[in-house]
Amino acid sequence: MTFTTSSRVGRPDRFRIVRLAHHAHRYPLVAIGGGLLAVLVTLAIAAPLFAGDPVGMDPLIRLRPPSGEHWFGTDNLGRDVFAQTMYGARISLLVGLVSGVLAASSGMLIGVIAGYVRSFDNVIMRVMDGLMSIPTFLLAIALISLTGPGIVTLIAAITVPQIPSVTRLVRSIVLSVRERPYVEAAICGGARIPKILWRHILPSTIAPLMVQGAIVCADAIITEAGLSFLGVGVPPEISSWGNMISSSRLYLATAPITIFAPGIFLAVTILAVNVLGDGLRDLLDPRSKRRG
Template sequence: MSLLSAPVDAVPMGRLQLSDLPRLARRHPLVITGGGLLALLIILALAAPLYAGDPVNMDPFNRLQPASAEMWFGSDNLGRDVFARTIFGARISLMVGLLSAASAAMAGLLIGIIAGFSRSFDNIVMRVMDGLMSIPTILLAIALISLTGPGIGILVVAIAIPETPAVARLVRSVVLGVRERPYVEAALCGGARLPKVLWRHILPSTVPALMVQGATVCASAILTEAGLSFLGVGVPPEIPSWGNMIANSRLYLALAPMTIFAPG
């Protein structure tokens, strides 16, 4: 039986097995190390209410105190626990980063797949993506936030929109390469519907590149959120975040350096 006459289900596809993880760990130790540190940070952030203090409780009589048994990183200019604010700020930064990365990945995946299969759609939408990529991320995010007002929800959208074009272009390039492969042409010639071909053959091919790009977008989103919060247009001031902490403590670097070093 030739490849062209083979049914769609007969075309072999690679699968990542659980037994492959030790081999991948040996071949990519930096990836495993980075993933482990990220997982540890996520666990610490999620479990913050169990061991960290109150991040918003103010004690004016204990302003800018050094590290102690009660406050591991000392206190800020309002007497708040820097360690608690750093851990709770990690929850906000990670949440904004992960949600922004997921939103950009989903939108970019949809745009990239459609652009890879539709020439007319490709010509129009990719020019729009090029235009968005020419605008600095923080500048575009500030413009979007200024139209709607601050808030975590709009912050996620404002960060995800500038990050979407890079994901869309990456997915489009993968789709353009995969759509010419024999097993995809065989599936289409065999009468398989386009949605099934996209789901079974095109989408799995985009996952590795999408995971790498998603990690990059997540890191960029965390830095963008910190920058926007530092400028006062990101997370509301009453919510602890790394950017807010640096902005509030920048004048006290010499007196209490941990107020800057901990969130930075």
């Protein structure tokens, strides 16, 4: 009896593992991108447990090569490069994730209003065109100059330039969906506008929004690193990959690891987000499901 019960308990776990393996085999990009991001998120969250102190300085050990005590060596101020790199992952992932979510949610709301309420369409889209005509870096620098550097200001400065692209995407989807027979039937049946939007139009925007959100997240991580490199992003006392590359660029010949470590992690993070976005596009595309 005990054997039967344990086998029944273990059976769903085996089925779940088999299903996960099947999905990973069918959509390898999702598995690779999601796996890399999961590793990076785990390292960032657990950094206080194993990475050490990212701000402690010891001028006596400045620009040391990698060793058992300092895995990635030390920078020009005697700080541990490995600890800085692990803590820098927190900033990049936080800025990328929050900016992606804010840009996707704001763009979805504005795009639905522009696509469904014709009287607002012209005004909203002209504002979006105006925002898109301003280079992202210049707009971000202008916003940061008004309030000063900081995490919240940086997220806002990166999110605002990303909203127009999401808005245009959602608007185009809403314009095509609102003409479909089931939406017209709901309108003729007397359904209220909030119900039509919630039940018939918003679900059609979820899949493209997830893919666009991944693109925005990758772009936000690059923008944060670029702004920090220029000195207008994260404050210098906070460990970030852009700050590390900026402060170590003069020591490339003597201590290349101080630039290569954050640069490689930045490249891997962008690669993981882009691969995950491509995988989500294949996963959520009905045509790819029919081909599978």
